[in-house]
Amino acid sequence: MYPPLTTRTDLSGLGADIWMLGLSFIEVSSVAAAVELIVGVLKCRPPGMRLNLMPLYAWYILVVAVMILFAFPPLIAGDVLFEMERLLDWPFFDASRGGDPLLWQHLFWIFGHPEVYIVFLPSIALFAMLVPTFARRHLLGYPWIVLAAVGTAFLSFGLWVHHMFATGLPKISLAFFSAASEAVAIPTAVQIFVFIVTLWAGRVVWSTPLLYAAGSLAIFVIGGLTGVMVAVAPFDWQAHDTYFVVAHLHYVLIGGTLMPLFAGLYYYWPLVTGKKLSDRLGRTAFWLIFVGANLCFFPMHLSGLEGMPRRVFTYPEELGLGGLNLASTIGSFVIAAGVAVIVLDLCRSPWRQKAPRNPWAAGTLEWLAHPDDEDWGIRSIPLIESRYPIWDQEDFVRKVDEGRYFLPDAEEGRRETIVTSVLDARPVSVIRLGGPSWLPMLTAVALGGVFILTTYHFYWAALVSGMLTLALVLTWLWTGTAEIPEKPRKPIGHGIELPLYISGDAAPGWWAMFITMMADATAFSGLVFGYYFFWTRHEDFPPMAMADGPGVWWPMVALVVGLASWLATAGAREVHARGKIALARVLVLLGIAASLAGIYAGLAGPWLSGMDPQAHSYPAIVWTLAIWTTAHCGVAAIMLAYVLARSLAGKMTPAHDADIRNVTVYMHFLALTVAVTYLTIGLFPELA
Amino acid sequence: MSERRKWHERLKVTLWTLIVPPAVWAGHFLFAYLWAAISCAKDGAFAKFPVLFTLGTVLALVVIALSGWIAWKQQRTVGDPPPHDEGTEVDRLRFLAKSTLLLAGLSFVSVLFTALPVVFIGDCR
Numbered sequence: 001m002y003p004p005l006t007t008r009t010d011l012s013g014l015g016a017d018i019w020m021l022g023l024s025f026i027e028v029s030s031v032a033a034a035v036e037l038i039v040g041v042l043k044c045r046p047p048g049m050r051l052n053l054m055p056l057y058a059w060y061i062l063v064v065a066v067m068i069l070f071a072f073p074p075l076i077a078g079d080v081l082f083e084m085e086r087l088l089d090w091p092f093f094d095a096s097r098g099g100d101p102l103l104w105q106h107l108f109w110i111f112g113h114p115e116v117y118i119v120f121l122p123s124i125a126l127f128a129m130l131v132p133t134f135a136r137r138h139l140l141g142y143p144w145i146v147l148a149a150v151g152t153a154f155l156s157f158g159l160w161v162h163h164m165f166a167t168g169l170p171k172i173s174l175a176f177f178s179a180a181s182e183a184v185a186i187p188t189a190v191q192i193f194v195f196i197v198t199l200w201a202g203r204v205v206w207s208t209p210l211l212y213a214a215g216s217l218a219i220f221v222i223g224g225l226t227g228v229m230v231a232v233a234p235f236d237w238q239a240h241d242t243y244f245v246v247a248h249l250h251y252v253l254i255g256g257t258l259m260p261l262f263a264g265l266y267y268y269w270p271l272v273t274g275k276k277l278s279d280r281l282g283r284t285a286f287w288l289i290f291v292g293a294n295l296c297f298f299p300m301h302l303s304g305l306e307g308m309p310r311r312v313f314t315y316p317e318e319l320g321l322g323g324l325n326l327a328s329t330i331g332s333f334v335i336a337a338g339v340a341v342i343v344l345d346l347c348r349s350p351w352r353q354k355a356p357r358n359p360w361a362a363g364t365l366e367w368l369a370h371p372d373d374e375d376w377g378i379r380s381i382p383l384i385e386s387r388y389p390i391w392d393q394e395d396f397v398r399k400v401d402e403g404r405y406f407l408p409d410a411e412e413g414r415r416e417t418i419v420t421s422v423l424d425a426r427p428v429s430v431i432r433l434g435g436p437s438w439l440p441m442l443t444a445v446a447l448g449g450v451f452i453l454t455t456y457h458f459y460w461a462a463l464v465s466g467m468l469t470l471a472l473v474l475t476w477l478w479t480g481t482a483e484i485p486e487k488p489r490k491p492i493g494h495g496i497e498l499p500l501y502i503s504g505d506a507a508p509g510w511w512a513m514f515i516t517m518m519a520d521a522t523a524f525s526g527l528v529f530g531y532y533f534f535w536t537r538h539e540d541f542p543p544m545a546m547a548d549g550p551g552v553w554w555p556m557v558a559l560v561v562g563l564a565s566w567l568a569t570a571g572a573r574e575v576h577a578r579g580k581i582a583l584a585r586v587l588v589l590l591g592i593a594a595s596l597a598g599i600y601a602g603l604a605g606p607w608l609s610g611m612d613p614q615a616h617s618y619p620a621i622v623w624t625l626a627i628w629t630t631a632h633c634g635v636a637a638i639m640l641a642y643v644l645a646r647s648l649a650g651k652m653t654p655a656h657d658a659d660i661r662n663v664t665v666y667m668h669f670l671a672l673t674v675a676v677t678y679l680t681i682g683l684f685p686e687l688a
Numbered sequence: 689m690s691e692r693r694k695w696h697e698r699l700k701v702t703l704w705t706l707i708v709p710p711a712v713w714a715g716h717f718l719f720a721y722l723w724a725a726i727s728c729a730k731d732g733a734f735a736k737f738p739v740l741f742t743l744g745t746v747l748a749l750v751v752i753a754l755s756g757w758i759a760w761k762q763q764r765t766v767g768d769p770p771p772h773d774e775g776t777e778v779d780r781l782r783f784l785a786k787s788t789l790l791l792a793g794l795s796f797v798s799v800l801f802t803a804l805p806v807v808f809i810g811d812c813r
Contacts, residue, residue: 048775143783146790147790150707150787151791151795154713154795158714170813172813173724175805175809176805386775423702423780536730537729
């Protein structure tokens, strides 16, 4: 994984490309998922479900999605640099040409550590759902869980260097990250105490899912305690690259992610299939996994402290670690046996009886689902007045089933849901969602083609696949979004009428664009970090011999035309809203022209001053920033052309202006990108 | 509510104000990291009494304490009976305010944690 071994094509084969481009593909999908989850949690809650009534799972997922938004993009930036070095020989991580392998480690671990919490929090979120069910009471300390989730999310971004304690960074930097690594123990512990207290105060039903939950908390706490130990830099220098670290991370991940997922599997299997899994097999599997995990990983603490290194498959007999390692080996087989029992349990599921509806007698909304499939998600969208509506609201299930709440019918045969306000879930509008279509599938295949074809160096085919992706996305948008409804409003029941079209910051589309661009800006900041990182690592950066490029003139021209396209778009939005459609179209055209000019002016700086990106990290990072920014100018031109086409086709009017409002959000971020890039590459060499 | 509400009661609590304390921690953390990295890389040392760092830390602590104080006042807003988990305006306000208060506590401690290395290590070793 670490350059220079992986960036030199003579030392590593296709595997590195498959790994890296595969990762990039997953990042794109994760960011898309994050956008959907955030908008879903914030804008699509049932009426009445204020923030303080939200199921804790939704809180955790909201927090995790925001973390994805800020954690994955730095790795996208890292991937860009990594592939540029592998495929084009641009020396970002090559120390002999002004690069630095540590830059990769920074970008990777800015992703990598929050990622640990990104897999941990959704698992813990399952506990927040099943613990109240089996304690037969409301969860105690609801705000404390929110503290834990939000606090962990923030602190997790101050931990990444604890994976780099042994790389020789200044001790003062290590100490900052050590401090944050200790601090994150606080919110993590808080949520565990909340679960314990809730169980203590309740009447506990010792079901199979709860058994998994309790066992995994025990394992996780041990991993947490060794985490506090390895967060101390001097201790980490001793334990680094030994089995002690292997023991730590497995205790954390088995207790914090894997076993909670098994708990969730046993808890939610009836929701997915309508059938329960076997308690007998489930408990047998639990004890095998629990005992196996401890037998496998506990001895590693001891063998690690005695010097057993990681990532080797042989070791000298004289170390005297044969006994401990044998115990670990036996433990791993016991875990495997436990997982095999679970697989057996799953395989027998199709022949089992259907369970009753809501088999655990839970109080939360998801258990409205029927064991038998229906043609709708929910019969009517309920009014929420409690955190556990099935327990607390009178005749709740019957009223939902009889369609006594909102949107009980689909008169026009469309897939519809209610958009509500962020804080208090007041109904805002009804939106129509896409129906079954091949377009998303085809888009996924085409986008996958871009990554897969690039991996195998079929660049022209990859380009064609990219064009196809663009065409499919535009078709999808054209046919499936911002549709002008056949009537302005529709009733949702109980005398409430809601609009069928909204635009601006009340609309989910606006939020989706805003959130996507937050991720985009974060990836961009990863590249900018690269520029300034090189500056701190070198005595003279930019190097004297190369400091002439890209000059001041062309970056400043690019800055001016970039900002002009932004202003033209913002102006177009304003005059369009006032009904001056012709003027708005002219301004959009100007915006397109300025964006296209921005591509030329942005690339002219490094091009005309003859900067050779293979020579040194300085020209390479300048080129990368210029290409990133001009690519965004190109996307702006496409978006603005789309807006113009929508206007000409009569699909965008002053009363139905979601398209231009959403594109304006993009342009705000473009203006920021343009300003940062050109002020950096144009003026910083004058100052440094 | 006929009497005029004090300024800290009139401030609207939202999801954005909820993340003020941890965002201040994040800002301070970034500031501390950049300050140390740049002074160590470019000057090779930082001053015996780091004025800039101290000012930044005090500022961060003051902002966190202030938002915690406002949240503490607001989470005592009088209204519905305990346990304050109803779907009402007051309980939603109390919930957000209490969560902000708890985050302020965590952020305050975390900023102190971040500041400690400068006190104890004191140079660029």
